[in-house]
Amino acid sequence: MVTLGLLHTSAVHVPVFDGLRDEGHPGVELRHHVVEELLERARVVGAEAVAPDVRDALVRVVGGGAEGGSGGGVGAVLCTCSTIGGVAEALGGDLGVPVLRVDRPMAAAAVASGPRVVVLATVESTVGPTVALVEEEAVRAGRAASVRAELVGGAWELFLAGDSAGYAEAVARAVRGVRGADVIVLAQASMAGGAELDPEGEARVPVLSSPRVGLAAAVGAAGG
Template sequence: MLGLLHTSPVHVPVFDGLRDAEHPGLELRHHVVAELLARARREGPDAVAPAVRTALVRVAGGEDGSRGADGAGAVLCTCSTIGGVAEAVGAELGVPVVRVDRPMAAAAVAAGSRVVVLATVASTVGPTSALVEEEARRSGRDVSVRAVVVEEVWSRFEAGDLAGYAEGVARAVREVRDADAIVLAQASMAGAEALVPEVRAPVLSSPRPGLAAAAALASR
């Protein structure tokens, strides 16, 4: 079983669909805590560490963080803003946690030295940029990271206009210049990937590689 910690219910059908298409038979346990992102945006990701701990304990299936017979073998945190906090808290609990954007960051570093991090929520920029830089150090590559924030389209996501949100992200992608890879920092942005086939630099989203990495960890 794989646990998933979300900060929006919109992600539940996305990951269910990916599971059905690419990981049939994998049992998913979803846990949604929208307040985690709202508070992290107001106060910073570290402020939600205690609440993340509570959420991870719940989704992992043990009151003390342990994984019993019905527990999750790993947890995938699908929120990029709190992903680093979830990894750190998971290590303290002994719960394997995968932040959804780590495999994407590794792919971006492998693509070239100029990485653009595109986000629709400013609180995501710091954690995602730091993650790309971490993956660059891990691979021994020199990478420059540039952030582009298009907060004006976030209101469409909040209103449930997912098509309009994806198109707004796609417009921002088309305006990016001088990039070897464009990282869609939030899982919610993945819908834009299919709308920009003409962009020369690879446009990378996190749900598919993130789920694959977490599924492999949960099966160990």
């Protein structure tokens, strides 16, 4: 059986990724590990400053200590938090298994969609890492990219309050308000629901989110 570990900074991601696994990757075992304070601290002191704690969390996931595990290790780890994703990815070389950030496949798809990329985020600490990732993928692909970031004001407070519908609608409104873009990137996995609220395609450009493509890449890295 293919076993994939997931490091989350919010418990809301657990059912989302379980559902995506059931849809596209039946039979894959997911082992979830939630450490909410990693994002909370990274927002204050920066992602690099929490690297030792990210490493500790990854070691637990790799060793089979994540929630839902039945012992033994995992074939790969997926970090679903865009703020600390780059730090987690960089630590993978020391852990003996691939560590993937959930948003890299999305960033690669974005630069293939056109040069004008708008990144929407609801947490300011995610903006820098996501913009840098898109620019990195553009260089890797040999494509030109002009990346602009916009913060969705007030949305994160709705998320913290547990208002998932209000949060998704705030993201959807921001999507509909974007102009001058070839593609829109939703920086955080939690924002994916906002893309689903644009059924008529009012954005008129691709709106990319990370969970589905990120999970598929991680399952492949784990041997699935």
